[in-house]
Every structure is written in structure tokens, then in C-alpha cells.
Amino acid sequence: MSVNVIVTGAGSGIGRATATAFAQQGARVLIADLNAEAAKAVADSLDGAVAVVGDLSDPEVAERVARTAAEEFGGLDVLVNNAGVMDTMALAGDVTDAEWERVIRINLTAPFLVTRAALPYLLERGKGAIVNVASEAGLRGSAAGAAYTASKHGLVGLTRSLAVSYRDRGIRTNAVAPGGVATGIMTGLSFDERGLAVLGPFHASVGRVAAPEEIAAAIVFLASDAASNVNGVILPVDGGWSAI
Template sequence: VPGRFAGRVVVVTGAGSGIGRAVASRIVQEGGRVVGADLSEERLRTVAEELGDAFTYVAGSVTEQEVVDRVIEAAGPDLWGLVNNAGIMDDFLSAGEVDDATWERVFAVNVTSMMRLIRAALPLMLAAGAGSIVNTASEAGLRGSAAGVAYTASKHAVVGLTKSTAVFYRSKGIRCNAVAPGAVATNIQTRMDTASFTEVVAPLLGAFALATATAEQLAASITWLLSDDSANVNGAILASDGGWSAI
């Protein structure tokens, strides 16, 4: 549908690769302006070359409050949308294996950065009386067998962040939803050689878990949640997983 984002400014994190890049591309194709954030300046530059003037960016880690502030400033007072999508995996480490550094890094990127971006975006959305937020959760936000303990707990936290935000701002013209992707072909990295993975997780992974979707398929789900097409949907966790969550 051309024009769903005409005149709208949307922040997309993790815009340099995978799902975030596909979301940025779809928003620009449909008339929007995107401020992309990513750790990798090189990736962002490549996306900017492809998408042109409608895509500007801030390079840095969304775990830094200063980067969050720069992203919101770059969006300016017309900020309407936020796609909290940057995330990292946890090498499928179980509760007995996880080290503090992995736990803290995964929570900083996957949860705290999302809260900080929402907190920073809200004053602008409240002033405008309109806004739409989509957080990227995961199949691991729905079940215990899709990642290690840190990632699984972090994505369950994303579900709570989404529902809480939906409730507190529902009467202010602001919606907050999440997408729960199954396996998607992107650049996300994880180890799959731990004993926990081979002995516990691998036998539970059925055909759905192994069937990989494209980033463009996820961008279709995310931009639907972001757009006015989902006007009556708020606080929803949309599984976009080919049916994995149904079993």
C-alpha cells in the first residue's frame, strides 16, 4: 500500500542489517522518513546509499543514553513512529552456564535500550497526540526452547514492556505492539555448539523452528503493526513465525 507512512518520521534501531534494514526500506518505499540507528556506521552508509535522502542515521550503541538522545533529536518534533528492533543473541547458554557479562549485555541491548528509546520518544508523541511503537520480541518471548536463558528472559521482558506501555498510553493516541519472529535469515550471530544446545534445545526444534523466513516477511508484519492498518490493535504480541507458536 503506497503512502502508508507519507509525512511520517520513524526511528528504526538495528537498521543496518536484517529485519531493521528491511523495515527501513519498506517505510521509505511507502513515503516515510527513517532515522536509522546501528552499531555499524558502514552498514548504515550502505543503507543510506540505497534509500537516499529519506534515510538518515546515527551510528552508535543504543545502550548509551547519549546515542538515544541523538537519535530522538535527529528525528525531531515530527517523530511519529518507533521500531525498537536492535537485539543480540546469547549463545544458547542455560541458567547454569550464563556469565554475568552475557546476561548484562543481552539485557542492555534487548530490553533497557528499548525502554530508554520509548521514554525519550514519548514526550514528542504525547505533544502530537499520536504515535506508534513496535518492539521486536521473538519466539523466545513466547516459549523456553528458542534461545538461552538471557535472551529468553530478555524477550519475555520485551513482552511486558510492550503490554505496559500499551496500557499506560492507550488513551493518548499512542499504540505499542510487538512482533515475535520465528527463525529469520539475517546476520544475527549465535553459537550452537554448547552441550545445552545439542542435548536439550536441538531435539525440541521442529520443522517450524528451522524454517527460516525472510527479513522482508518480517518487515511486512512490523510495518502492518506500525501503520494505521492496525489502528485497533494495541498491546498485541504478533507471532510472525509461519505457525511455530501454534504448536
């Protein structure tokens, strides 16, 4: 796979598994992450990978990520918007301004900014793929709190808008919607008791928790030529949770 790829949030979890999967197929990968140590460790473990560290919700950082990939690799073929944070499961009436702003900024504004920065380079190639990591919470209202749910529904909408807007210029945009995945996204969170009491019963049908590599495999497929006629799709990778 001789392609140039950006993976955001690639220092751990789904992002790290995705960057590794692309690299194993011969892709050159830019590792974008807020955690400098994690980003460097992943980049050092992959042949030809480079790391860019910073807050992706900062337009200057988003521009630097896209520009670095184009300069280091000679162009850009694939963007994977994976970086994200979980909320505390707080309901709309209980969400603080700080939590709402943080979750929307990281989960929705950052993917928009990175996409906007990357589009000129993707369009220059005349062919490319964007894959967004949404969530089961982007398909239903019972998988997370108000902030996370709104952010992932927003990312689904952005995915579909991009798919329609750029399909005639060679850019496909799809998203995966994972269910439960064994990552560290919930590490250190203190969950809202009222939110857990209301939403907890809906989680009984979550099913098996997936490995990050299972989500990565779906992302690599959507970015590949094997999915050349797949555009605007929100693909559940949730063990059947969305079918219930």
C-alpha cells in the same frame, strides 16, 4: 505514507528490510545502528533517510536518536525497536555474567531507553505507534538460552505495559515475535554444547526460515492506520511455530 520513523538496528537484517519498506511507502526514516558503515549505506540507499551511530544502551545515544529524528524530520510518528543480539544458548546454570549483562542490556535496556527518549515526541503528535521486535523466545522457554529468553520475555512485558499506559494518549504499542529468520544475528557465535543438547530437540518444529522482508511487512502493518485498533498485541510471525 507521510510519517517519520526511527528503526533501530537498521543496518542489516530485519531492521534494514523494515527501513526499506517504510521508505518505499514514502516515510522518512532514521537509521540507528552501532555499525557506522552499515548505517550509512542503508541511509544513503533511501530517499530522505538519516543515520545515527552509537550504542543504544547508552542513554545519551538513545536521546540523540530521538532528538535527531524530531529535528531532522519535524516530528516523530513511529518507533521500531529492532536492534538485538542472540545468546550462546547457554542454560541458566552456565550463563556468564558478561553474557547475561550484554544480552539484557542490548535486547531490553536499549529498547526501554530509546522508547523513553522518543515518547515526548510521539506524545507531542497526539498519535503514534511503537513496534518492538520480540521473538518466539518471548513466548516460550525452549527457543533460546536463558539470557535471550529472559530479554525477550522482558520486551513482551514492556510492550504490554506501554500499550496500557499510553493508549489514552494516542500511542499504540505492539510487538512481532519472529521465529527463524535469515539474518546475521548468529554470525560469529560459539554455541554452548549443553544448551544445544537440551534445547535442540525443541527446534524440530521451527519450520521454514523467513525472509527479513516478511517480518518487515508485519511491522509496517502494525505501525499503520490499518492497525488503528490493534494495541498490546504480540504477533507471532513464525510460520505457525507458536501454534504447535
